[in-house]
Amino acid sequence: MEPLSRFFHRRSEKALADAPLQASIARATGKFLGARAEAVAAFPGFEAARDEGSRIKRETLDRLDVHLARFIAEAEKRGAVVHVARDGAEACEIAARVAKEEGVALAVKSKSMLAEEIGLNEALQSAGVDVVEADLGEYLVQLAGEPPSHILAPAVHMARERVARLFEKKLGEPYTDRIPDLIGIARRRLREKFLAAGMGITGANFLCADTGSVVLVTNEGNGRMGTILPRVHLVVAGIEKVIPRLADLPVLLRLLTRSATGQSISSYVSVLTGGRRPEDPEGPERLHVILVDNGRTGILQGKYRDILKCIRCGACLNVCPVYQSVGGHAYGWVYSGPMGSVLTPLFAGLAEGAPLANASTLCGACADVCPVKIPLPELLLELRADEREQGLKDPAEVLGMKGYAALMGRAGILEALERFIGVISQVLFKDGKTPWLPFRFSGWTDRRDFPAPSPQPFRKLWKKQRGIHP
Amino acid sequence: MTPADRKEELIRRIAVALRGRDGANPAPAFKEDREGTSGEADRIARFREMLESEGGNYLAGPSLDPMLPALGEALRLSGVAALFFPPGDDGARLVAETLVPFGPFTLVSLDEVRRPFAPPSAGIQTAEFAIAETGTIVQTGREGKTLLPGLLADVHVALLSPAVFVDRMEECLDALSGDPPRNISFITGPSRTGDIEQTIVIGAHGPKKLIAVLLP
Numbered sequence: 184m185e186p187l188s189r190f191f192h193r194r195s196e197k198a199l200a201d202a203p204l205q206a207s208i209a210r211a212t213g214k215f216l217g218a219r220a221e222a223v224a225a226f227p228g229f230e231a232a233r234d235e236g237s238r239i240k241r242e243t244l245d246r247l248d249v250h251l252a253r254f255i256a257e258a259e260k261r262g263a264v265v266h267v268a269r270d271g272a273e274a275c276e277i278a279a280r281v282a283k284e285e286g287v288a289l290a291v292k293s294k295s296m297l298a299e300e301i302g303l304n305e306a307l308q309s310a311g312v313d314v315v316e317a318d319l320g321e322y323l324v325q326l327a328g329e330p331p332s333h334i335l336a337p338a339v340h341m342a343r344e345r346v347a348r349l350f351e352k353k354l355g356e357p358y359t360d361r362i363p364d365l366i367g368i369a370r371r372r373l374r375e376k377f378l379a380a381g382m383g384i385t386g387a388n389f390l391c392a393d394t395g396s397v398v399l400v401t402n403e404g405n406g407r408m409g410t411i412l413p414r415v416h417l418v419v420a421g422i423e424k425v426i427p428r429l430a431d432l433p434v435l436l437r438l439l440t441r442s443a444t445g446q447s448i449s450s451y452v453s454v455l456t457g458g459r460r461p462e463d464p465e466g467p468e469r470l471h472v473i474l475v476d477n478g479r480t481g482i483l484q485g486k487y488r489d490i491l492k493c494i495r496c497g498a499c500l501n502v503c504p505v506y507q508s509v510g511g512h513a514y515g516w517v518y519s520g521p522m523g524s525v526l527t528p529l530f531a532g533l534a535e536g537a538p539l540a541n542a543s544t545l546c547g548a549c550a551d552v553c554p555v556k557i558p559l560p561e562l563l564l565e566l567r568a569d570e571r572e573q574g575l576k577d578p579a580e581v582l583g584m585k586g587y588a589a590l591m592g593r594a595g596i597l598e599a600l601e602r603f604i605g606v607i608s609q610v611l612f613k614d615g616k617t618p619w620l621p622f623r624f625s626g627w628t629d630r631r632d633f634p635a636p637s638p639q640p641f642r643k644l645w646k647k648q649r650g651i652h653p
Numbered sequence: 654m655t656p657a658d659r660k661e662e663l664i665r666r667i668a669v670a671l672r673g674r675d676g677a678n679p680a681p682a683f684k685e686d687r688e689g690t691s692g693e694a695d696r697i698a699r700f701r702e703m704l705e706s707e708g709g710n711y712l713a714g715p716s717l718d719p720m721l722p723a724l725g726e727a728l729r730l731s732g733v734a735a736l737f738f739p740p741g742d743d744g745a746r747l748v749a750e751t752l753v754p755f756g757p758f759t760l761v762s763l764d765e766v767r768r769p770f771a772p773p774s775a776g777i778q779t780a781e782f783a784i785a786e787t788g789t790i791v792q793t794g795r796e797g798k799t800l801l802p803g804l805l806a807d808v809h810v811a812l813l814s815p816a817v818f819v820d821r822m823e824e825c826l827d828a829l830s831g832d833p834p835r836n837i838s839f840i841t842g843p844s845r846t847g848d849i850e851q852t853i854v855i856g857a858h859g860p861k862k863l864i865a866v867l868l869p
Contacts, residue, residue: 207850210850210851211851214847214851215851245671246671247667247671248664248665248667248668248671251663251664251667252660252664255660255664265660266656266659267656267659267660267662267663269663317858318848319846319848319849319857320846320848323848323849336847336848336851337848338848338849339851341849342850343849343850346849362849362850362852362854363854365849366846366849366854366856366857367856369857370856370857370858373858374769374858375769377858378767378768378769379769393830394830394833396833402844402845402846402847402857403844403845403846403848403857403858403859404804404844404857404858404859404860405857405858407800407804407838407858407859408804408858408859410836411800411801411804411836412767412804422663422667429826429830429833430823430826430827430830432822432826433821433822433823433826436822444847446707447703447707447786447787448787448789448839448841449841450707450840450841450842450843450844450845450859451838451839451840451841451844451859452838452839453836453837453838453839454833454836454837454838454839455835455836455837456833456834456835456836456837457835458835459835460835462796462797463794463797463835464763464797464798464799465799465800465801466794466800466835466836474663476663476666480663480666480667480670481670483667483670483671484669484670484671
């Protein structure tokens with residue numbers, strides 16, 4: 184998927200003007216937030232679990248070479264075939280080769296953000312493999328030919344009527360907008376695919392180094408179908424998904440499911456280890472795992488290491504006032520919300536992704552809910568600083584900021600200026616509002632009320648309130 | 654580059670990325686904050702509460718016979734026509750066979766269930782663990798066990814005995830992590846989705862109903 188994050192502002196404006204989209208986003212984020220809050224309140228150990236989860240993920244990243252080597256060794260010992268890919272193109276090449284060697288024509292796929300990141304579907308399809316998305320939301324967006332708009336609920340932007348028309352048009356099903364009937368249609372259609380597919384493709388929520396196990400968490404059961412019925416299971420996972428021990432899994436699950444959907448556990452958690460054994464009556468004959476770097480070692484090296492702790496729960500999306508306003512598509516690439524605003528510039532480059540890092544009030548709500556305590560606002564600030572250092576900022580903005588800094592460092596001039604503006608404002612600005620500002624500042628006045636400057640400078644008010652008399 | 658070289662090269666690249674950073678802090682010892690383990694009756698009560706809050710059903714009785722009419726009716730109401738159980742699971746076979754007249758149901762094989770357009774079925778299987786914390790049933794592929802009853806059936810009937818209850822997932826993983834079976838499945842309630850308008854609908858891909866049956 185070609186990133187379009189540089190057009191964030193234009194895409195946001197479109198999203199803000201789209202009333203049905205606004206309603207869908209509000210409904211989804213509201214439900215997710217409510218469910219999360221309830222689940223967290225009902226689990227007194229949540230804060231302790233956050234500390235523990237954060238520590239486990241950070242500890243793993245700090246020795247990722249050791250843990251990843253162990254994962255590879257243990258997985259291979261138990262019969263998995265492990266591949267490594269330096270970038271997305273290489274990962275796609277390996278996946279296409281696996282499909283060809285295994286003689287696969289039809290694959291069922293469970294939701295994977297990494298697969299979106301590397302464009303796996305397109306690659307496999309152009310290699311002649313029919314890939315059917317099996318997560319219901321992903322199935323909907325695949326039928327509609329759209330990218331997912333939320334990492335948990337990919338079709339969050341689609342109302343039931345749209346789904347009904349989509350099934351009518353693409354599947355030839357009679358129109359119904361009863362949600363259970365729509366789900367029933369998808370269940371029936373996808374069950375046929377599960378039984379016929381030669382390969383199941385999944386991501387991984389976690390990779391356990393000590394046992395070489397792949398962990399998958401789903402509610403629908405698509406992850407289980409695709410990893411038990413087809414004769415080949417292909418896993419694509421980022422190298423940061425490793426955790427040291429299978430014993431670390433429970434605490435991370437407690438965090439993940441509560442943060443994601445407000446459940447104490449998802450309906451299905453599968454721990455998959457190695458290939459089929461002689462005594463197994465079913466299950467894939469072969470398990471292939473493609474470990475994908477695609478820029479992750481670069482992130483590991485620098486000051487953004489903490490973003491690789493992300494367990495993709497989506498809590499930061501739901502709580503973010505920016506995501507709540509514009510939804511996932513406005514971000515222009517695979518990852519949205521605060522985690523996406525950090526990941527996109529790192530993966531796609533600052534020239535592409537910097538608008539996302541700048542589109543934040545740094546309110547900190549994301550850091551408050553992050554189950555593994557990623558300091559998201561700090562990382563966004565770092566990205567802005569990098570943008571400046573790399574000379575990507577608008578020179579006028581840099582100049583303006585320099586002037587502002589100089590002014591703030593000179594108390595006398597600042598106060599004189601404040602008094603001057605105060606006097607003028609009483610003459611020019613009525614209703615306590617600034618009517619307009621010139622270009623570059625007009626965003627402050629075009630669509631919102633910008634208060635008129637105070638007649639009295641702040642410093643004077645401050646002194647007065649504190650009882651300090653000059 | 655051979656595949657082995659490529660793996661080594663990735664590990665080396667990561668090691669280089671980590672070098673000289675604040676990465677090499679020795680990790681503090683792993684601490685577990687396990688709550689005290691509880692008694693059997695308490696575990697079963699908490700399991701039931703969690704299972705039911707996740708949309709699962711629970712049946713218990715002094716013996717199998719008095720439970721059969723209720724179980725049969727629950728299956729009939731779910732539209733079940735056929736029953737299947739894994740070969741070698743004697744408990745499940747007994748339940749399935751004695752349940753036949755309460756439908757009436759037919760007994761089908763695993764192969765029949767795998768076919769497209771199989772009749773609506775209930776898969777009956779003895780569960781390996783039941784986790785009180787989350788109301789979770791655990792099935793594994795250990796010793797050649799099948800996972801199809803909890804996968805392809807319309808109704809999943811999990812048979813439990815008091816001995817399979819544990820407090821937390823940790824205990825279950827402890828017991829399995831030495832040589833983990835190919836598949837460990839933690840199953841909590843029926844299959845569900847919220848993908849259309851965040852409205853929860855039961856029965857996305859997996860069973861539409863999960864019935865846990867506690868046998869003495």
